[in-house]
Amino acid sequence: MALLEVKGLTKRFGGLTAVKRLDFHLDEGEILGMIGPNGAGKTTVFNLITGIYPPDGGEIRLNGQSLLGLRPHVITELGIARTFQNIRLFANITALENVMAGQHCRTRAGVLGAIFRLRSQRLEEQRILREAERCLRFLGLYEKRHELAKNLPYGDQRRLEIARALATGPQLLILDEPTAGMSEKESSELMDIISQVRDSGVTILLIEHDMKVVMGISDRIIALDNGEKIAEGRPAEVQRNQRVIEAYLGKEEV
Amino acid sequence: MKDLFLRLKGIDQRWWYLALALGIILFPWFTSNYWISVAVFFGIYALLGLSLNIILGYAGLFQLGHAAFWAVGAYTTAILNTRYGIPIFVTLPISALVSALFAILITKPILHLRGDYLCLVTIGFGEIVRLFLFNDPLGITGGINGIRGIDRPSIFGFVFHQPIHYYYLTLAFVVFTIFAMRRLENSRLGRAWIYVREDELAAEAMGIDTTQVKLLAFIIGAAWAGVAGTLYASRYTVIAPETFSFWNSCVMFCIVIIGGVGSIPGVLVGTLGMVVLPELLRDVLEEVVQWRMLVFGAAMMLMMIFRPEGFWPSPIRRHELRAAELTASE
Structure with missing residues (x-):
């Protein structure tokens, strides 16, 4: 069974259909790249999966359990x-x-645990701290743990977001343009980290605007344009797909 | 002079705290009943400020109807005590509970509101509670006259009837509250409030039930205000609707904002400024009593212009405010 299954997902904003009957799935342990030009509906798909928007139609299942209507x-x-x-x-x-x-x-x-510092509460606090420190080490941010988030350089802030997401102990990690605004060196380092996250047993869904970044790391890729899936397959196949090239570069005038 | 200042600064901080603690404990022995009463009044408002600080300071929810929770606590105690003869120390936890239940009832439907919208609704429920007490539709609140003849608290035959007794009783409550608040600040729930305040959507996406966390702020804040209401009712033995007016909700709001949002010492300083300062001005400006509130109002305006983060802000809050100002000026 697939880890995540999306079927017929549809979302309209007024007259605009941002996502149109989208089908895709994620298998456990893979990295799925989602590409498409600006406004293709990638972030909307993420917001639908994570429950920020309610969909207008379709189904989303995690391990077979429907996520519709959950906060x-x-x-x-x-x-x-x-x-x-x-x-x-x-x-x-x-x-x-x-x-x-x-x-x-x-x-x-809860409240009483906090006020009376019960033993269970103290142990739990230690566990929270240990787990948070482990995630920070994983992303190479342990030395900067006492800095205010806003004072960190841009690349560190992006990595800190991943550390924070990992601390929730996810099965599926959804990354929305994690390398946006990064230098080439920074983004290739981040891709290494993302591979390591996958190797630790977390499945990854990755939105990327930048084709180069996503091609190297993804097991499979789906391409969206105007809210519809226009291609799906191995990176090399999708890269050669005529509709994908058109979506990115525009149709050749004859 | 500078030398003296440096030498004072060199003294171990713990000695300052010890001196402060001694000063507070010995205070009633060196002063008049009038100032002891002012101190008790300070203590009750400090409790109210600290309880509002949970809602306004920690969770960042604009609440301008806090007097309603105070009123529910005070009236619960007054009704149970005068009608059924239940002793004050028994009505105390009941009042806290009733205030908390009341908070669940009225804030649950409005928790999704933000900022100014929430603020307007809280003003509304504050007024509804006051008018309910005033009009007395159920015949239990005594209408405009309120309720009189509330007992003094007593324990093992000892009755707290003198100002000095009340001073120590209130002090005990304030000390316990400060202790509890400090622990709440540094807990899982305390952090959750910060997350919700900083970025509600991100907090929700990190697995925090933001509705529950905000509701908890209202519940704890209301329960604590209910305790303050019990202390108030049994201290003055008479309560009336006008005490729980919008103006008093404003005073509590100002205590937290002027003192320093989210900061325990800030709330205490704010209470000094809002409750004790007008009393001091009463002495100084005896000749021109009508100037008192004018001076007071002007002081508040100057404060907000020159030190918007309050006298003693929490470091996180200071950062938040600076950041907000930067984006506003960009």
């Missing part, structure tokens, strides 16, 4: 974590505190 935090708890295209860190707190947010849905301490 975003429940979907995260079920095992889907994401990053944002325009970075959405908690800017005014430290990198470590940012990543600790990810552990919230895996822990339970």
Whole structure:
């Protein structure tokens, strides 16, 4: 059974159909790249999967369980974590505190635990800290853990978002243009990290605008244009696909 | 002079805290009943400020109807005590519980509102509660006259009836509240409030049930205000609707904003400014009593112009405010 299954997914904004009867699936342990020109509907698909928008039609299933109508935090708890295209860190707190947010849905301490510092609460706090530090190390940010998120350089902020998402303990990690605005060197380093994340057992869905980045790392690619799937397959196949080339470069005038 | 300042600064901080603690404990022995009463008043408002700070400071929810929760606590105690003779220390937890339930009832439908919209609704429910108490449709709140004859709290036969007794009772509550708030700040829930305040969508995407976290802020804040209401009712033995007016919700709001949003010492400084300062001005400006509120209002305006983050802000809040100002000026 596929880890994630999307069938007939449709989303309209007023008169505009942003996503049209989209079908795709993700197998466990793979990296699926989603490409398409600006406005193709990639981010909308992400927002539908993570429950930020309700779809107008279709079905989304994780491990066979429907995600329709679930609130975003429940979907995260079920095992889907994401990053944002325009970075959405908690800017005014430290990198470590940012990543600790990810552990919230895996822990339970409440008001009384906090006030009376019960043993279970103290142990849980230690666990949160250890897990957050592990994720920071994984992304190479451990040394900068006490810096405020907003004071980190741009590339570090992108990586911090991934660390925060990983701290939720996801089965599926959704990355929305993780290399946007990065130098070539930074983005190739990030691709190495993403491969490592996959090797640690997390399935990855990756939006990329930049074809070069996504071709090297993805097992499979789907291409969107105007909210519709125009191609699907191995990177080399999709790259040669006539409709994909047209979508990116425009149709040749005859 | 500068030398003296440096030498004072060199003293270990712990000595300052010890001196402060001693000063607070010994205060009633060196002063008049009038100032002890002012101190008790300060304590009750400090509790109200700290309870509002959970909602406004930690969770960042604009709440301008906090007097409603205070009123629910005070009236619960007054009704249970005068009608059924239930002792104050028993009505205390009941009041906290009733205020909390009341908070669930009225804030659950409005939690999705943001900023100014939420603010307007809270003003609305504050007024509804006041008018309910005033018009007394159920015949239990005593209408405009309120409720009189509320007992003093007593424990093991000891009755807290003098100002000095009340001073220590209130002090105990304030100390416990500060202790509890500090622990809440540094907990899983305290962090969740920061996340929600900083970026609600990102918090939700990180698996935080933002509705529940915001509701919890209202529940805890309301319960604590209910406790403050019980203390108030039993201190003055008389309560009336006008005490729980919009103006008092504003005073609590200002305590948190002027003191420093999200900061415990800030709230205490804010309470000094909003509650004790007008009393001091009463002495200084005896000749021109009508100037008192004018000076007070002008001071608030100057404060917001020159130090919008408050007297003693929490570091996170200062960063947030600076960042907001930068984006606004861009």
